[in-house]
Amino acid sequence: MSRLEPRKVAMTLAAPVIAIVFAALVTALVLAATGDPVWSTVTTVWDYGSKPRVIALTLNQATTYYLSALAVAIGFRMNLFNIGVDGQYRLAAFAAAVVGTSVSLPKPLHLLVIVLTAMLVGAMWAGVAAVLKVSRGVSEVISTIMLNAIATSLIAFLLSKVATDVAGSNNRGTDPIPESGHFPGIPLIPGSPLDSFGFIIVAVLAGIAYSVVLGRTRFGFDLRATGRSESAAVASGVSVKRMVLLSMLLSGAVAGLVGMPQLLGASYTYSIDFPAGLGFTGIAIALLGRNNAVGMALSAVLFAFLDASSVILDINDISKEIVLIMQGTIVLSVVVAYELVRRYSIAAEQRRVSRELASQGSPEREEVAT
Amino acid sequence: MHLVHRLHRSPTEEGVAISTSSASPTADSRRDDQGSAAVELQGITKRFPGVVANRDINMAVRRGQVHAVVGENGAGKSTLMKILYGMQRPDEGSISIEGREVSFHSPSDAIDAGVGMVHQHFMLADNLTVLENVVLGREPSRAGMLDFGAARRRIKEISDSYGLDVEADRLVEELGVGDRQRVEILKVLYRGAKILILDEPTAVLVPQEVDELFDNLRELTGEGITVLFISHKLDEVLAVADEITVIRRGTTVATVRPADVTARQLAELMVGSELPTPETRESTVTDIPVLRVEALTVRSLEGRALLEGVSFTIHQGEVLGVAGVEGNGQAELVEAIMGMRQLAGGTVSLADEDLTAWPTRRRREAGVGYIPEDRHRHGLLLDAPLWENRILGHQTEPPNVKGPWIDRAGARADTERIVRDYDVRTPSIDVLAAALSGGNQQKLIVGREMSGSPKVLIASHPTRGVDVGAQAAIWDHIRTARREGLAVLLISADLDELIGLSDSIKVILRGRLVADVDPAEVTPEALGSAMTGADEKV
Numbered sequence: 037m038s039r040l041e042p043r044k045v046a047m048t049l050a051a052p053v054i055a056i057v058f059a060a061l062v063t064a065l066v067l068a069a070t071g072d073p074v075w076s077t078v079t080t081v082w083d084y085g086s087k088p089r090v091i092a093l094t095l096n097q098a099t100t101y102y103l104s105a106l107a108v109a110i111g112f113r114m115n116l117f118n119i120g121v122d123g124q125y126r127l128a129a130f131a132a133a134v135v136g137t138s139v140s141l142p143k144p145l146h147l148l149v150i151v152l153t154a155m156l157v158g159a160m161w162a163g164v165a166a167v168l169k170v171s172r173g174v175s176e177v178i179s180t181i182m183l184n185a186i187a188t189s190l191i192a193f194l195l196s197k198v199a200t201d202v203a204g205s206n207n208r209g210t211d212p213i214p215e216s217g218h219f220p221g222i223p224l225i226p227g228s229p230l231d232s233f234g235f236i237i238v239a240v241l242a243g244i245a246y247s248v249v250l251g252r253t254r255f256g257f258d259l260r261a262t263g264r265s266e267s268a269a270v271a272s273g274v275s276v277k278r279m280v281l282l283s284m285l286l287s288g289a290v291a292g293l294v295g296m297p298q299l300l301g302a303s304y305t306y307s308i309d310f311p312a313g314l315g316f317t318g319i320a321i322a323l324l325g326r327n328n329a330v331g332m333a334l335s336a337v338l339f340a341f342l343d344a345s346s347v348i349l350d351i352n353d354i355s356k357e358i359v360l361i362m363q364g365t366i367v368l369s370v371v372v373a374y375e376l377v378r379r380y381s382i383a384a385e386q387r388r389v390s391r392e393l394a395s396q397g398s399p400e401r402e403e404v405a406t
Numbered sequence: 407m408h409l410v411h412r413l414h415r416s417p418t419e420e421g422v423a424i425s426t427s428s429a430s431p432t433a434d435s436r437r438d439d440q441g442s443a444a445v446e447l448q449g450i451t452k453r454f455p456g457v458v459a460n461r462d463i464n465m466a467v468r469r470g471q472v473h474a475v476v477g478e479n480g481a482g483k484s485t486l487m488k489i490l491y492g493m494q495r496p497d498e499g500s501i502s503i504e505g506r507e508v509s510f511h512s513p514s515d516a517i518d519a520g521v522g523m524v525h526q527h528f529m530l531a532d533n534l535t536v537l538e539n540v541v542l543g544r545e546p547s548r549a550g551m552l553d554f555g556a557a558r559r560r561i562k563e564i565s566d567s568y569g570l571d572v573e574a575d576r577l578v579e580e581l582g583v584g585d586r587q588r589v590e591i592l593k594v595l596y597r598g599a600k601i602l603i604l605d606e607p608t609a610v611l612v613p614q615e616v617d618e619l620f621d622n623l624r625e626l627t628g629e630g631i632t633v634l635f636i637s638h639k640l641d642e643v644l645a646v647a648d649e650i651t652v653i654r655r656g657t658t659v660a661t662v663r664p665a666d667v668t669a670r671q672l673a674e675l676m677v678g679s680e681l682p683t684p685e686t687r688e689s690t691v692t693d694i695p696v697l698r699v700e701a702l703t704v705r706s707l708e709g710r711a712l713l714e715g716v717s718f719t720i721h722q723g724e725v726l727g728v729a730g731v732e733g734n735g736q737a738e739l740v741e742a743i744m745g746m747r748q749l750a751g752g753t754v755s756l757a758d759e760d761l762t763a764w765p766t767r768r769r770r771e772a773g774v775g776y777i778p779e780d781r782h783r784h785g786l787l788l789d790a791p792l793w794e795n796r797i798l799g800h801q802t803e804p805p806n807v808k809g810p811w812i813d814r815a816g817a818r819a820d821t822e823r824i825v826r827d828y829d830v831r832t833p834s835i836d837v838l839a840a841a842l843s844g845g846n847q848q849k850l851i852v853g854r855e856m857s858g859s860p861k862v863l864i865a866s867h868p869t870r871g872v873d874v875g876a877q878a879a880i881w882d883h884i885r886t887a888r889r890e891g892l893a894v895l896l897i898s899a900d901l902d903e904l905i906g907l908s909d910s911i912k913v914i915l916r917g918r919l920v921a922d923v924d925p926a927e928v929t930p931e932a933l934g935s936a937m938t939g940a941d942e943k944v
Contacts, residue, residue: 251812252811252812252814253810253811253812254801254802254807254810254811254812255810256812257794257797257801257812258801260790261787261790261798261801264787264788264789264790265783265786265787265788267783267784268783268784268785268786268787268798270746270766270784271744271746271766271776271778271784271785271799272766272767272770272798272799272800272801273765273766273767273768273769273770273771273799273801273802274767274801275765275766275767382838382840382841385837385838385840385841386840386841388833388837388841389832389833389837389841389842392833393831393832393833
């Protein structure tokens with residue numbers, strides 16, 4: 037985005053705004069249809085969601101969502117559909133938890149080893165899909181879905197080997213990571229009893245790195261070129277196989293970070309109730325945020341807010357699944373809206389170009405005869 | 407009664423002036439008795455976002471004649487025919503068929519009114535017979551069962567009465583191009599068409615097949631069928647048409663009789679000015695070899711030879727033209743040289759370096775420029791701004807990059823230079839490539855590939871789909887670079903371009919180089935017959 041023309045900004049914002057408004061309307065209709073008061077539901081959610089503690093919760097959840105969206109977006113920019121972020125981060129978090137408990141190192145080094153382990157395992161798991169695609173032409177959509185299922189079973193199997201009872205519950209998990217491997221929280225939200233994940237800093241840095249690498253480097257250019265037109269990229273000298281391998285590995289490495297805020301900032305153990313399904317939320321957020329670093333951050337906050345504040349709905353006897361309806365409608369309508377806006381803006385651009393060219397110098401009138 | 411148009415060139419003017427006199431009675435038409443208008447177009451205007459494809463088109467096509475519509479690529483011929491065939495609706499103007507005003511909403515309306523179209527690219531199912539292809543979509547049935555007997559009789563009847571010589575039970579995949587075209591014509595006639603639109607019917611044919619087609623067309627018109635013949639090949643038009651309408655920049659500029667004009671006058675009507683010529687007679691060829699291809703062989707997945715033992719050398723300052731009917735291995739040759747295709751054998755070397763094992767990027771870095779045949783698929787990122795397209799294919803070279811970083815300022819400044827020097831018509835370098843016209847996209851590609859002084863340029867149809875002005879500019883750029891020592895491999899379907907630009911021409915046929923031709927002596931006709939393999943040496 038080298039030129040911030042108002043017209044372009046408006047075009048960019050049009051689709052998500054349309055989608056969110058549309059989703060809000062659908063949600064309101066559903067609420068009205070089930071006999072729930074629409075307006076008071078909105079105010080209830082808003083009031084609850086703007087409490088400092090819930091804001092901190094929202095931010096923490098958004099940190100996780102954002103990392104997941106980044107991992108998905110790296111694939112999306114190259115037309116690769118990495119559905120396997122889910123399996124990748126869970127396997128990575130499990131491996132990181134095991135490594136974290138079994139080594140004892142000074143503080144920063146311990147943390148570094150855990151995080152690098154997670155990235156490595158995530159990359160490896162994604163790498164399986166990448167190798168299959170490059171060598172045998174297996175669609176990454178199919179292989180990553182399968183790898184998700186395999187990851188679930190693999191973790192269950194390995195967990196049964198290493199797990200112990202988590203103190204004070206019937207939960208089972210890995211031994212807790214010692215204090216030297218904790219990522220300290222930061223009191224980001226004034227008035228909140230809950231600290232924010234320190235990992236939010238890593239998430240922000242990852243977002244910046246994503247933006248810079250894709251937008252400003254040769255590697256990023258090759259990656260985006262491949263996503264826009266594989267045939268043109270090949271003709272320009274991009275080795276598509278190499279790019280598939282690299283981008284899948286990169287996507288998996290970032291996916292490895294998804295479980296880290298939770299593991300290093302809250303649970304310190306990988307147990308059977310470790311959050312699952314974050315990879316799929318990441319897909320939705322990447323779609324809504326248009327694979328843009330800032331857009332995905334805003335989308336992550338929106339999704340996290342809806343999740344965190346939906347808790348109040350159950351208390352008020354409104355089914356909190358209404359939030360899932362809203363999130364689902366947003367994703368569906370944003371895909372449609374982006375395509376509509378894209379077509380419209382290309383047509384508008386063509387019109388504008390010919391208009392500006394015509395006003396620059398109209399072609400000489402020619403003699404016309406029939 | 408019909409319109410008569412005379413054409414003369416004014417000696418004082420650069421361009422061509424056309425004087426017309428309407429409604430003067432003459433009796434020289436050989437079919438005056440059936441000279442009423444089968445199709446009449448009045449004031450047809452069609453606008454697309456950003457372009458007026460047709461404006462104020464007026465023409466009358468008389469029954470039982472071959473009426474040619476000629477114009478440059480992009481002059482608006484195809485749009486006009488799509489309007490006539492119901493695929494597009496005009497914004498203004500009226501269409502009359504047999505004196506009745508009609509309004510088509512879809513091709514089926516056009517078919518019902520007796521208008522049929524034979525597309526440039528055949529729409530036949532290879533694994534069906536001629537009969538099945540012809541009835542497809544209009545299957546005759548009796549008591550709910552397919553009745554092929556009636557259809558077979560009908561096809562035989564049509565084939566015999568128009569001399570089409572089509573066998574109903576052959577599989578389409580066994581047929582040659584000329585036969586397929588006759589099947590397409592038969593398909594349209596089977597649906598009751600009395601007015602036949604042929605869109606660039608000769609583009610896929612070799613000269614001998616063109617003659618056969620023209621014989622067929624004469625038989626058709628003899629039986630009262632009206633033929634609208636779209637082309638930009640003037641010799642063919644002059645040979646077959648009874649009347650010719652010239653379209654330039656979306657509007658009809660003249661209707662002439664072939665007897666009254668020469669090919670050159672017709673061309674100047676199409677162009678609207680003195681013709682640019684691709685002539686480059688003064689030789690700049692040196693004896694320093696640049697690109698050397700030896701015994702290049704490429705096979706399809708099934709092991710069929712797509713290229714077999716192709717060898718040639720291009721020297722500094724030399725343009726080597728490759729002539730051939732499309733699909734004889736030209737695309738494979740280009741892709742093999744660019745490293746986009748697996749070789750079954752042979753070597754490619756640049757100067758003294760063997761690049762056979764090099765990936766595409768390294769070849770480009772070594773100084774191989776590439777103007778691809780299909781600019782949308784291989785030459786551009788349509789969704790990206792122009793300055794990013796400047797980087798494409800040169801992602802590792804200054805001024806686009808500094809180390810691993812994209813040099814935005816450098817790339818943008820150089821894009822401005824290309825836009826200026828190559829006359830790319832665009833309001834800014836931030837617009838998307840998709841927003842430019844085809845000619846301007848092509849100029850951008852040419853400018854990009856000429857940047858950084860390449861040693862060799864692989865130019866595949868460099869002026870395809872480009873307007874005349876841009877064509878002349880591209881030729882000029884190639885000529886200038888050649889003078890400075892560029893070696894060019896030129897692949898083109900435009901024989902005039904090949905003959906005019908090349909220092910030597912090789913003919914490719916079924917994956918082999920079968921003949922050497924001296925462009926200084928050869929005529930397009932002789933080259934055309936060499937392309938079909940009619941003789942091995944010219």
